[in-house]
Amino acid sequence: MPAKDIRQLFEISVLEKSPGVSREERPHHFELLYIQQGSGTHIVNGNSYTYEKGKLFFLTPEDKHLFKIEHLTRFVHIRFSEVSFFKLHAEAGELDYCDWMKKIGYVFHNYHAKAGCLFRDPDDEILGLALMEGIIREHINKEIGSLAIIRQSVSILINLIARNIIRTESDEKLESDSQSPVMKIIAYLQQHIYRPELLKMQAIADNFHFSVNYLGEYFKTRTGESVQEYVINYKLKLVDTRLVYSNMLLKEIAEEMNFTDESHLSRIFKKYRGTTPGQYRKMHHKL
Structure with missing residues (x-):
């Protein structure tokens, strides 16, 4: 039982x-x-x-x-x-x-x-x-x-x-992947997603010994999106999880994910998801 x-x-x-x-x-x-x-x-x-x-x-x-x-x-x-x-x-x-x-x-x-x-x-x-x-x-x-x-x-x-x-x-994954440098960058972005100071282009470039321009071109060529777009999309995946599986207020989610405020989060969410956070939560809530 x-x-x-x-x-x-x-x-x-x-x-x-x-x-x-x-x-x-x-x-x-x-x-x-x-x-x-x-x-x-x-x-x-x-x-x-x-x-x-x-x-x-x-x-x-x-x-x-x-x-x-x-x-x-x-x-x-x-x-x-x-x-x-x-x-x-x-x-x-x-x-x-x-x-x-x-x-x-x-x-x-x-x-x-x-x-x-x-x-x-x-x-x-x-x-x-x-x-x-x-x-x-x-x-x-x-x-x-x-x-x-x-x-x-x-x-x-x-x-x-x-x-x-x-x-x-x-x-294992990075060693076997012919594009391991970009996978290492992705792993870095995911692991530091809560620390905005480490997600700045200069900080990332310094960590991987790239120039800022080369980092941007390299990442976009291999992933099809910019570093900033990747960070936003990954943050929104975390926001999705909190909306569906928690009772956190939008203000709390915005603060945790380092958005300026809940209005800023709502605008970004609507742009990428085509719906508001509140509507998304209602659509996906478990019965």
Whole structure:
């Protein structure tokens, strides 16, 4: 049975399923899916991945997936509510909250790792799976302090996943990509999206030892858009997520994303999305 903690930060459920083929589903929320026991095949967006005990998957509302279960499987789901993404002030200081937001945003918009292979570092994988087992234990036992322990464990787990996705992007993907310099620039822009002083052309050019003119020409030639356009589009992706999966006020979103004010954000949003933030939120709100 699923269970939400009293702050409705996330929902945890432990389910056992017998051998067979499950029906295809699309998650309603972002979720971590852990295989505590069993084996079979996980099909995500038409791609097949073998699963076994200890596998950890990350699923988004854009994914379609099903299972071909070979041996009795125990699935553990951690589904995140909109509150958990954007209102995690409980048990956390403001700096911790901001760090959580940056990491969770990076995971959402940069999840290129192969499904089930979230961890690049073996030691991180050991820690991540230990955290999952601890979360399950606290969820089942429901002892004094369990909610705080679960919340902190999930926060650490998300940070581990973000770190390993960054490693995957900056190592495997960039090394194998013939256009790795532009991918490095993109990774830089995404990682520093909350620091406008580091997104200035001179700052970027200095970091990559380019001239400002060469940086602009190089990036536009390889991506089809200017650096400024890329930054705006990436910011708007983050705004999209906050509008759909949070109750943040537009003023709060504008401040977080370093727009001058909510009117400035509304004008930019209308220009690129063809609708106002309020209308976008109404269209995409989950029923």
